[in-house]
Amino acid sequence: MKFVLTVGAILVASMIGLHTILQNGSLLKYLDTHPDPGKVPPVEYYIGEGYYLFGDLQNSATYYQRVVERYPQSDYSDDAYFNYLQDLDDMNIPRGQMADAYLTYIDRFPKGEHVDVVQKRIEYCRNGR
Numbered sequence: 001m002k003f004v005l006t007v008g009a010i011l012v013a014s015m016i017g018l019h020t021i022l023q024n025g026s027l028l029k030y031l032d033t034h035p036d037p038g039k040v041p042p043v044e045y046y047i048g049e050g051y052y053l054f055g056d057l058q059n060s061a062t063y064y065q066r067v068v069e070r071y072p073q074s075d076y077s078d079d080a081y082f083n084y085l086q087d088l089d090d091m092n093i094p095r096g097q098m099a100d101a102y103l104t105y106i107d108r109f110p111k112g113e114h115v116d117v118v119q120k121r122i123e124y125c126r127n128g129r
Contacts, residue, residue, distance in 0.1 A: 041067050041074035048083065061087035068108075081105055082114040089121070099125035 027047075031040050048063030064087065067080035074080075085105055089098055102122045106115060 037071070041071040041076040041080075045076040045080050048080065052083065052087065057087045057091050061091075072108075078109050078112045078114070081108060082112070082118070085118075095125040095128070 031044060034040050044063045044067050048060045048067070051057075051060035051063060061084050064080040064084035067074060068077050068084065071077060082105060085098075085101055088101055093101070099122050102118045102125065105112065105118045106122075109115070112118075
């Protein structure tokens with residue numbers, strides 16, 4: 001029983017610590033100056049995923065956008081940009097603006113993994129279907 005309580009206390013303390021560094025900006029400062037920039041894109045990508053899962057679309061979009069803007073050649077860039085657009089779409093951006101935003105995906109990633117889905121979403125945004 002003592003072990004379970006100890007593990008539980010460690011998990012709670014870790015969650016509080018993670019929440020604190022996310023909120024006060026110290027994690028971003030650290031990532032901006034990380035000595036191995038190749039390790040930063042997956043961290044920022046998965047932080048974006050976590051925010052999305054908890055429904056914080058604004059922070060999710062911010063982290064996805066950081067991956068795309070700061071590490072455009074990263075293996076995570078394609079998915080990050082698609083997920084960024086999904087965040088915007090979930091924020092109920094007007095359909096015309098979303099069609100234009102989805103077009104930017106095709107401009108950036110003409111052979112991207114999500115081109116087929118993006119083309120359908122552009123059509124939907126423009127035609128309302």
